[in-house]
Amino acid sequence: MWWLQPKQFAFYSAVLLDLTFVHEYLCHVIPVNRQLDKDIREIWLHCGIAFGMRNLPDLKSERHPVRFVWQMFRNGYAKHHNIDEFHVGGPLSLDDLARDLSGRPLFWTITLAVLAAPDGQDQADQIARLFNKLSSFNDAQLDGLQASGQTTIAMLDIVASVLQSMR
Amino acid sequence: MVMVNGAESVSKYRMARAAVDMGDFSVAELIALADVPEGTAAHFISTLTGGHLVQTVSLPSQGKGRPRNSYQLVEAGRKSLRNYMHQVRLRTEGDKVPFPDASSPKEVEIFAEPVMALAAPYFKGYPSGSRYVLVGAVPGLSAKDVTVLPKRHHVTVQGSNPASVLPSWAQKAIGLFRETFIRDVDIPADFANPVVLRQVVRNGILTVELGKATEAVGTIAMAKAAAKR
Numbered sequence: 001m002w003w004l005q006p007k008q009f010a011f012y013s014a015v016l017l018d019l020t021f022v023h024e025y026l027c028h029v030i031p032v033n034r035q036l037d038k039d040i041r042e043i044w045l046h047c048g049i050a051f052g053m054r055n056l057p058d059l060k061s062e063r064h065p066v067r068f069v070w071q072m073f074r075n076g077y078a079k080h081h082n083i084d085e086f087h088v089g090g091p092l093s094l095d096d097l098a099r100d101l102s103g104r105p106l107f108w109t110i111t112l113a114v115l116a117a118p119d120g121q122d123q124a125d126q127i128a129r130l131f132n133k134l135s136s137f138n139d140a141q142l143d144g145l146q147a148s149g150q151t152t153i154a155m156l157d158i159v160a161s162v163l164q165s166m167r
Numbered sequence: 168m169v170m171v172n173g174a175e176s177v178s179k180y181r182m183a184r185a186a187v188d189m190g191d192f193s194v195a196e197l198i199a200l201a202d203v204p205e206g207t208a209a210h211f212i213s214t215l216t217g218g219h220l221v222q223t224v225s226l227p228s229q230g231k232g233r234p235r236n237s238y239q240l241v242e243a244g245r246k247s248l249r250n251y252m253h254q255v256r257l258r259t260e261g262d263k264v265p266f267p268d269a270s271s272p273k274e275v276e277i278f279a280e281p282v283m284a285l286a287a288p289y290f291k292g293y294p295s296g297s298r299y300v301l302v303g304a305v306p307g308l309s310a311k312d313v314t315v316l317p318k319r320h321h322v323t324v325q326g327s328n329p330a331s332v333l334p335s336w337a338q339k340a341i342g343l344f345r346e347t348f349i350r351d352v353d354i355p356a357d358f359a360n361p362v363v364l365r366q367v368v369r370n371g372i373l374t375v376e377l378g379k380a381t382e383a384v385g386t387i388a389m390a391k392a393a394a395k396r
Contacts, residue, residue, distance in 0.1 A: 071189065
């Protein structure tokens, strides 16, 4: 549901209105599963947008202000909603994972699997556990996962087997 | 238990986050994003410059003022700041698993935190028989100042510091933690959707006993049976 919030951070979202809608659409409208964890929506799925922002064919002089205004919006939003300073941007481990993987085929594979995951709390929990495990993977383990070529959220089992094989 | 300095740590953490998020930034952008005074931002940048963690690039002059600089985080700088952020988060969230590549003491050294007052309550959880117990230091708070909200995979602990009735300079002097805090403490999967069985604050230590969701069903069933009798 949308409503006007006459707060300072709303100004920044108005400046980047198209980006705000892209975020809302990709992170909150498209995913079939309505119970997806907030961090998965706000960090993982948003990372796809951030990847696009970083790699826009525009001049750097055009990209830089967009990034700055987006950060101002995010900080203002967090402050308004009393989000703990150390939690702005969500868990660093998931953030790092998303940043490191974004752009790699595995990122899009996982993203598509998340977007298409059927609705239901069980599926959402399974995805949350998957990301929890993925966050502890090192590069070799992620490469192993990519090599497996799996495309569904049954990847949780694959994650377990990759972990097993790395021991 | 390792604790981090309060206000200074928050400012430094904000600046580190802003620098990492932006990749390259000016002093003015750092001030706006981290909400810090100019001197604090300048000191942070000089630390980065001294550690060869940023490259300084002169921006084209705009008008009559001094030429501005942009600071581009190099890879070592990004790693160093990310590691610093991880270290701070690990200190404030002892229940978190360290990120695999996060421990590189040498890189973190530049941004090492002094061991001082508690910036945010630290909670530790452990199983105890059929219960799961959370323990955390909440100095100055009583049980009525703390709310425990069980969620599916974590428990949210909220508290308000009664010291907030003091003027702000006094709060700063106390420096224990901010007016309010919210902490999410992860709980094991077999305690999903727990019930809060007991919550006490004694000598500044909050102890929360959690039971399994099935325990609540059993308790409700027993209560219904007792009511029928």
